[in-house]
Amino acid sequence: MFDYKHIMEYLSSDTAKFKFETAAMNFQIIEDPTKTVIIPYNMESKQLIEELKYAEYLSTTLRKLQLYTVSIFEDEFEKLSSKGVILTINDIYHILNPSYVKEYYNQDRGLFIPESSDGGDGLFF
Helix, strand or coil, X not given: CCCCCCHHHHHCCCCCCCCHHHHHHHCCCCCCCEEXXXXXXXXXXXXXXXXXXXCCCCHHHHHHHHHHEEEEEHHHHHHHHHXXXXXXXXXXXXXXXXHHHHHHEECCCEEEEECCCCCCXXXXX
């Protein structure tokens, strides 16, 4: 079925009151749950992260931060979190702890993901 989540029902109405918020909450192009992590590997990224903490209007800051983000699967995120290397701002934005950038990130190779929370490690490209 094309519209198995019934998104079109939220966008068609006899009263012309469309449920855009509900439709947006139920619609995802990529169904695999991922988390975005900001990598503070240079001065500009660190300054933008500081802006993110205090900015009133976030859209410009978030757009600039896209250059410094990677998307990882939730299980990979949990592995990093269990190692204590993820910081969270405002319960929304996840950042690789600057103290661990050299250990867990390489610009040429990507983000280093531990294989488990208690043992060996693997590399994420």
